[in-house]
Amino acid sequence: MDYNEGMEIEILGTETLGVRGLSTSIGRILIDPGVALGFSRYNLHPHPIQAVVGDEVKGKIIRAWENAEDIIISHLHGDHTPLPNPNPFQLGIEELPPNSSARIWVKAEKFCRGIERVRFMALKRKFGDQIIEAEPGVGDGLLEFIGPFPHTGRSNIMVLGTIVRKDRTLLHLSDADISSWEVIRAVERINPDFIISDGPSLYRSGREYVDRYLLRVSKLVNSCGSLVVDHHLMRCDEGVKWLKSLKRIGEGKCKVFSASEFMLRPFTMLEAWRRTLYRLIPVSNNWFRGDFLLKELKDDYREIWPEIRIDLDKGRPHDEKSFEKVMRRALERIPQQLSHITSYL
Numbered sequence: 001m002d003y004n005e006g007m008e009i010e011i012l013g014t015e016t017l018g019v020r021g022l023s024t025s026i027g028r029i030l031i032d033p034g035v036a037l038g039f040s041r042y043n044l045h046p047h048p049i050q051a052v053v054g055d056e057v058k059g060k061i062i063r064a065w066e067n068a069e070d071i072i073i074s075h076l077h078g079d080h081t082p083l084p085n086p087n088p089f090q091l092g093i094e095e096l097p098p099n100s101s102a103r104i105w106v107k108a109e110k111f112c113r114g115i116e117r118v119r120f121m122a123l124k125r126k127f128g129d130q131i132i133e134a135e136p137g138v139g140d141g142l143l144e145f146i147g148p149f150p151h152t153g154r155s156n157i158m159v160l161g162t163i164v165r166k167d168r169t170l171l172h173l174s175d176a177d178i179s180s181w182e183v184i185r186a187v188e189r190i191n192p193d194f195i196i197s198d199g200p201s202l203y204r205s206g207r208e209y210v211d212r213y214l215l216r217v218s219k220l221v222n223s224c225g226s227l228v229v230d231h232h233l234m235r236c237d238e239g240v241k242w243l244k245s246l247k248r249i250g251e252g253k254c255k256v257f258s259a260s261e262f263m264l265r266p267f268t269m270l271e272a273w274r275r276t277l278y279r280l281i282p283v284s285n286n287w288f289r290g291d292f293l294l295k296e297l298k299d300d301y302r303e304i305w306p307e308i309r310i311d312l313d314k315g316r317p318h319d320e321k322s323f324e325k326v327m328r329r330a331l332e333r334i335p336q337q338l339s340h341i342t343s344y345l
């Protein structure tokens with residue numbers, strides 16, 4: 001079965017595709033045009049390989065932005081929106097190409113607080129009348145907004161959900177907490193064909209929450225035909241196991257995927273596996289602080305990343321251990337380029 005039939009869905013960037021975010025294009029609709037890499041995880045900053053993948057995702061978002069008729073920003077966290085002051089791994093407002101005909105739907109200002117409000121104002125300054133404040137009741141028949149819902153984890157940020165009605169009905173839930181009753185009831189009411197959603201932050205939750213989340217989220221498999229769950233869920237290996245359990249529960253009712261599986265790509269959880277990247281390809285934790293090294297190292301790693309990707313495609317890792325095996329195999333094949341790269345360390 002073609003799960004993408006009639007929808008033209010492409011998930012551009014999220015954790016199983018190597019970055020933070022849930023940027024998605026559906027034909028000429030672009031949702032959450034932002035990217036981040038997790039500035040500090042395990043006391044490590046992003047590895048140059050992550051930066052290379054981040055740049056690829058930025059390129060995809062920029063191309064989608066250029067062609068979009070509608071651009072939607074569900075909330076104003078740095079992995080979901082272009083930023084006025086990005087760090088080297090995020091997408092900046094100034095990097096975006098002009099697209100004066102696109103409508104840019106942003107979570108309404110009244111739902112924004114603090115830094116979200118500052119970012120809202122920056123978008124408004126840059127894009128002026130193209131900005132439409134999105135909230136329930138605003139839309140155009142093809143697009144509809146729901147929520148705002150509480151953000152995944154303990155946060156007082158609110159997140160807007162987007163319904164796209166084409167041949168089939170798609171619901172994009174960005175960082176909405178899908179284990180909350182509020183979201184589960186909204187999904188039951190809408191009964192969409194397809195959901196793209198955030199999943200619980202298992203990397204920050206106690207063991208006691210793992211089954212509780214599964215029990216709650218399993219209700220969604222009765223309310224949709226296909227369910228992609230990714231983002232916060234896939235910041236640790238536990239997320240892959242959790243998704244496997246959800247797949248078993250959904251069997252015969254709902255096809256459950258990670259974004260990488262939906263996009264027919266290998267798990268590429270580079271943030272979760274960052275320690276292995278630093279162990280196998282050591283580099284200073286502050287490699288990106290100087291402009292010269294930032295550019296040089298990214299140029300070098302851009303050369304070897306396609307080689308590593310060949311091994312990822314072959315080896316299909318599903319956890320950090322199998323990723324390490326795949327990486328070792330890849331690095332054995334490319335010693336020459338590596339010796340050139342290590343001269344910068």
Ligand SMILES: [Fe+2]
Binds near residue numbers: 021022077079175
């Ligand atoms: Fe996010």
